[in-house]
Every structure is written in C-alpha cells, then in structure tokens.
Amino acid sequence: MELSSDEHNNFSLARFESMLKTNNVLFFDSEEFEDIVHYYLENGKIALAKKATKLGLEQHPSSTNLKLFQIEMYIFEDKLELAEELLDVLSLLEQSNEEIYIQKANIYSRRDNHKEAIKLLEKALEITDDPVDVLSLLGMEYLFMEDFEHAKLFFMRCLEEDEEDYSALFNVVYCFEYLEEHEEAIDFLNDFLNKNPYCGVAWLQVGKQYYELKKYKRALAAYDFAIISDDSFIGAYLEKGRVLEKLKRYTEAIESYSITLGLDDPTSYALLRIGKCYEKLGNAELAIQFYTKCVEEDGLLDKGWIAITDFYYKNRQFQKALYYIEKAISIDGENVAYWKRYAKINNRLKHFEEAEVGYRKALELGNYELESWLTRGDILTNLGEYEAAVNNFNQALEFYPTNPEIEYRLSGLYFSLRESAKGEFHLRNALKAEPEFLMIIEEIFPLVYRMKKVKQIIAQHKNPSL
Structure with missing residues (x-):
C-alpha cells in the first residue's frame, strides 16, 4: 500500500530525526530533504533546517532547490554576500528558475534597494507558473516604498488568482485605510462579497470601514453578516461589541463580548x-x-x-x-x-x-507634559527643595520656552533664593507674556509678592512711565 503525501513526509521526518539521534547516516532522495527543510522552516526550526540542508547537499551536491534553501537561510542570517555569490553561480546554470530571481530580489530588498528588487520580481512573474507568491512580494516591495497605490493593485491581483488569500485581502484594505479611502474600500469589498458572499473576513473589514466613517449601524449590520458566515468568528463578536459600546447599548455589548469567552x-x-x-x-x-x-x-x-x-x-x-x-x-x-x-x-x-x-520617573521616561513639570516643581517648592525646583523649571523651559506659568515660578524661586537679578528677569518675562497669571506668585510665593522690589516691577509693567 502506498503512503499518502503527509504520511510519507512524517515518515521521512521520523527517519531524519532518528538519524540525528543515532549518528547513523541514512540516505534520502533530494525531494525528501526538500520536504524536511521546508517543514522546519515553516515551523521556525532554523537550526534543524540548516542541518537538513547541509546533510542534503552532502548527499545531493547538485540539487538546485537545496542550494536555494541554503541561500534563503544565508539571507535570513543577513549573510548577504555569501548568498549573492551562490546565486550568481546558480543564475548561470538556470536562467528560467523564478526562485533565483526571488532570492536576488530578497537581497536587494534587505539592502533597501526596492526598485531593483521590483525589477527582479517582475522577471520572476514572467516565468512563474504560480504567480500568487510573486504578486504578494511585489505588493510588499511597494509597501516598503510607501507606494500604496501600486501595492494595492498587486494585492488585488493576488486575490484575482486566489480568492482565499486573506493576507492579500488584509493588505488591500490596509492600503485603502492608509490612503483614507474608506468609501472606496467598501466598494471594493462589496464587489468581492458579490462573488464570495459568505466570506466572514470580508464582512469584518466592511464593518471596520463603516466604523471609521462613524456609520455605526451599518458597521453593526456588517458584523452580523460576518457572524452569520461564521458563528465562531471571535473577531466579529469583539468588533460588534465595540460598536454596541459606541451606540451606548452596553448590555448588548456585554452579550457580544461574553460569547467570545465561551468560544476560546x-x-x-x-x-x-x-x-x-x-x-x-x-x-x-x-x-x-x-x-x-x-x-x-x-x-x-x-x-x-x-x-x-x-x-x-x-x-x-x-x-x-x-x-x-x-x-x-x-x-x-x-x-x-x-x-x-x-x-x-x-x-x-x-x-x-x-x-x-x-x-x-514619568519625566525621565519621556513624558514631557507641562502639567508634569509644573506639579513636580510645585511639590519640590512645598518641600523646601528650591534648588531642585529651579532645575526642574529650567529643564521645563527647554520644552516650553517663555511659558508664563514656568516663568512666574522661576521668578518666585530665585527671589526666595535671594538671586534678585534672575528673579527680576523671569518676572519681567512672565508679565510680558501673561500679566493675568500674576496670581501664581501671590499664591505660591506670598512673601515674594509682598517684596518692595517685586511691587515696583509690577507697578512699572502696569505703568511704564513710572
């Protein structure tokens, strides 16, 4: 009895892993090695994929596909020069292998030369019998270049080739969203749904576009269709709950969210x-x-x-x-x-x-909101830490130059520290910027407010002829 494809692959994997454990060298044909390497790469087991590729090439040194796997792993490890050297040799031997163009494009892409990568992928597209992957790669290159119009077109072509390519569907919608073309996205999705009326993923995306447009009742209807298409679609229940919250229908939102708790x-x-x-x-x-x-x-x-x-x-x-x-x-x-x-x-x-x-801590972590500087400075002032408060407000001025709330506080602090020249400088700046905020000095630094020198500066500001 012949083994099925999956059974054959499992048998090959078991033999290969047994060989690694026992150190007994077993023979595999090149296709078996390819399947083993592919399996490990798909499952993120890079070390085992490298091992299988090395052993495979020892048994089949002329295997182009195993060499291409080796190249792919070199690129993954950022060993681009090594990968390029191997590709140059292979490209002389095989002019009509699209994978060579794809891997060359991958190297150019890694080097941020996306235009050259696109040229190579277009050559691969001309000779491939399975265009979906190449179209998707072209779409990604245009995304890297932030050319969303072209990216969108290539992902649409992916969907024309394979209507169940949900990755392409997400990318098309992402391009529409980035371009803020929500109405156009809805038109595209509706056309798609005319041919695939029970595609829950597409209904979900329609709902998201209506949500962005604040058309919540239409979004709700789209999510209901997504649930009709697949009553175990957790994402649809979560999005439906979000819309119900927007509509202030909280009890119904709880029901929708609660359904997901039972599904997973x-x-x-x-x-x-x-x-x-x-x-x-x-x-x-x-x-x-x-x-x-x-x-x-x-x-x-x-x-x-x-x-x-x-x-x-x-x-x-x-x-x-x-x-x-x-x-x-x-x-x-x-x-x-x-x-x-x-x-x-x-x-x-x-x-x-x-x-x-x-x-x-908040300031050290990059939260430079004015309120944080002011409140921290006021706390330091109240604790009698005038020097620390001065440092705090001088730092704040770097982010909020000539801000009157900071200037008044610095003025009060410098006068309190008996640095009258600096106190006068900041008080004049503050009065010039916002005289109505003078109450800051009065409330936080009442002794300073009653100083003769401060009274004179305030009076001069109100009546420059004095």
Missing part, C-alpha cells in the same frame, strides 16, 4: 471591555470583578491596570488605587502611564515625596 480561552481585551460596560451601567461590583479577571489573565496589559486604578481613583478610594498602581509598577516599571497615576494618587494622599518620585 478568555481574552484580556474582552474581559476589560465587559468591565468597562458594567462600569458604564453603574454596576461597580461586576466592573471590578471583570477588571480583576483581566489583570489576572494578562498582567502585561496596561489598560487593565489603568482601568482598575482609575475606577478606584474616580470613586475617591485612593488607597486602593495606590495598591493596584504599585502592583502594576512592580510588573512594568518603565510604563509612563503607571508613574503618572502613581504621582497623582500620592499627591492626593499628601504623600508628597512619593508623588515627586512619580513625576520625576
């Missing part, structure tokens, strides 16, 4: 959205229950920790909010959003030193 392992996204819906419905107990499930399911999802922290903060349960944001920071100490909340919560709890640390 719960996703943190679905648990988070269910929690949000319960919060909107005023059901605090269930909201917290689902937020907690969300962070238990995926401790790296920052939106989950932020949701549970913000829930307690809004309900003025600052100690609980602090507990959860500290847990989040213990998991990811480089998250700016966490440190901003940590600072804000500690500030409300009057834990000023901890709040200052939070704002400092």
Whole structure:
C-alpha cells in the first residue's frame, strides 16, 4: 500500500530525526530533504533546517532547490554576500528558475534597494507558473516604498488568482485605510462579497470601514453578516461589541463580548471591555470583578491596570488605587502611564515625596507634559527643595520656552533664593507674556509678592512711565 503525501513526509521526518539521534547516516532522495527543510522552516526550526540542508547537499551536491534553501537561510542570517555569490553561480546554470530571481530580489530588498528588487520580481512573474507568491512580494516591495497605490493593485491581483488569500485581502484594505479611502474600500469589498458572499473576513473589514466613517449601524449590520458566515468568528463578536459600546447599548455589548469567552480561552481585551460596560451601567461590583479577571489573565496589559486604578481613583478610594498602581509598577516599571497615576494618587494622599518620585520617573521616561513639570516643581517648592525646583523649571523651559506659568515660578524661586537679578528677569518675562497669571506668585510665593522690589516691577509693567 502506498503512503499518502503527509504520511510519507512524517515518515521521512521520523527517519531524519532518528538519524540525528543515532549518528547513523541514512540516505534520502533530494525531494525528501526538500520536504524536511521546508517543514522546519515553516515551523521556525532554523537550526534543524540548516542541518537538513547541509546533510542534503552532502548527499545531493547538485540539487538546485537545496542550494536555494541554503541561500534563503544565508539571507535570513543577513549573510548577504555569501548568498549573492551562490546565486550568481546558480543564475548561470538556470536562467528560467523564478526562485533565483526571488532570492536576488530578497537581497536587494534587505539592502533597501526596492526598485531593483521590483525589477527582479517582475522577471520572476514572467516565468512563474504560480504567480500568487510573486504578486504578494511585489505588493510588499511597494509597501516598503510607501507606494500604496501600486501595492494595492498587486494585492488585488493576488486575490484575482486566489480568492482565499486573506493576507492579500488584509493588505488591500490596509492600503485603502492608509490612503483614507474608506468609501472606496467598501466598494471594493462589496464587489468581492458579490462573488464570495459568505466570506466572514470580508464582512469584518466592511464593518471596520463603516466604523471609521462613524456609520455605526451599518458597521453593526456588517458584523452580523460576518457572524452569520461564521458563528465562531471571535473577531466579529469583539468588533460588534465595540460598536454596541459606541451606540451606548452596553448590555448588548456585554452579550457580544461574553460569547467570545465561551468560544476560546478568555481574552484580556474582552474581559476589560465587559468591565468597562458594567462600569458604564453603574454596576461597580461586576466592573471590578471583570477588571480583576483581566489583570489576572494578562498582567502585561496596561489598560487593565489603568482601568482598575482609575475606577478606584474616580470613586475617591485612593488607597486602593495606590495598591493596584504599585502592583502594576512592580510588573512594568518603565510604563509612563503607571508613574503618572502613581504621582497623582500620592499627591492626593499628601504623600508628597512619593508623588515627586512619580513625576520625576514619568519625566525621565519621556513624558514631557507641562502639567508634569509644573506639579513636580510645585511639590519640590512645598518641600523646601528650591534648588531642585529651579532645575526642574529650567529643564521645563527647554520644552516650553517663555511659558508664563514656568516663568512666574522661576521668578518666585530665585527671589526666595535671594538671586534678585534672575528673579527680576523671569518676572519681567512672565508679565510680558501673561500679566493675568500674576496670581501664581501671590499664591505660591506670598512673601515674594509682598517684596518692595517685586511691587515696583509690577507697578512699572502696569505703568511704564513710572
């Protein structure tokens, strides 16, 4: 009895792996080696693919396909010169092998020479019997060049060749979206659906375009068709839930998200959205229950920790909010959003030193919002750390030059430090920029506000003739 193709491949793999374990050299024909290498590459087992290619070439040194696999692995390892040398030899022997052009194009693409890669892929397209892969590669090269019009056309041609090439379908829609051609995307998808009416993926994409256009009821109808096409389509239920939320139909959104929990392992996204819906419905107990499930399911999802922290903060349960944001920071100490909340919560709890640390960390991590500079500086001022506050506000001026809120604070600090010349300089800048913000000095630095010199500068600003 003859073995089926899959059984034959499994048998070859088993023999090959047995050979590796025992060090006994077994013979395989070149096609068997090709199937073995292809299997390992498909499954990301690069070391085994290299081993199989090496042994294959030892037994079949003239095999073009095995040499092409070797070249592919050289390119993967960024050994482009080695790959190019082998390709040059092969191209002299085989002028009509499209894979040689494809791999040469791959090298040019790696070197960001996409125009030359396209020329080679066009040659491959002329001689190939299976154009789908080459068309897809051409589309990708145009994407690298951000030529979305041409990329779109090649991915459309992929779909003409293979209507089930969902990767091409996604790429076509991506091009439409990048070009902000949502209406055109809908027209294209509708034409596609006329020939493939039960393609759930296409219905999902139609829904996404209507969502972008804020046509939520039409988006909802498209997602319903996607579900009719495939009632286990998790993505369609999630997108439907998102639209129902936009329409403030929270109970129905919960139902849609909940269906996904029964179709597969719960996703943190679905648990988070269910929690949000319960919060909107005023059901605090269930909201917290689902937020907690969300962070238990995926401790790296920052939106989950932020949701549970913000829930307690809004309900003025600052100690609980602090507990959860500290847990989040213990998991990811480089998250700016966490440190901003940590600072804000500690500030409300009057834990000023901890709040200052939070704002400092947020700034160090690249959060240069004006509010962060101002609040941190005010905390340092209140703690009597005038020099540190001055450094903070001088750094802030680099991002917000001549900002009056910063200038008034620097003026107050310099006068407090008895550096009157600098205090006067910043006070005049501040008054020139925004005289109505003078209350900043009055509120934060009342002693400075009552200084004779400061009163004179303010009076001169109001009446330059003095």
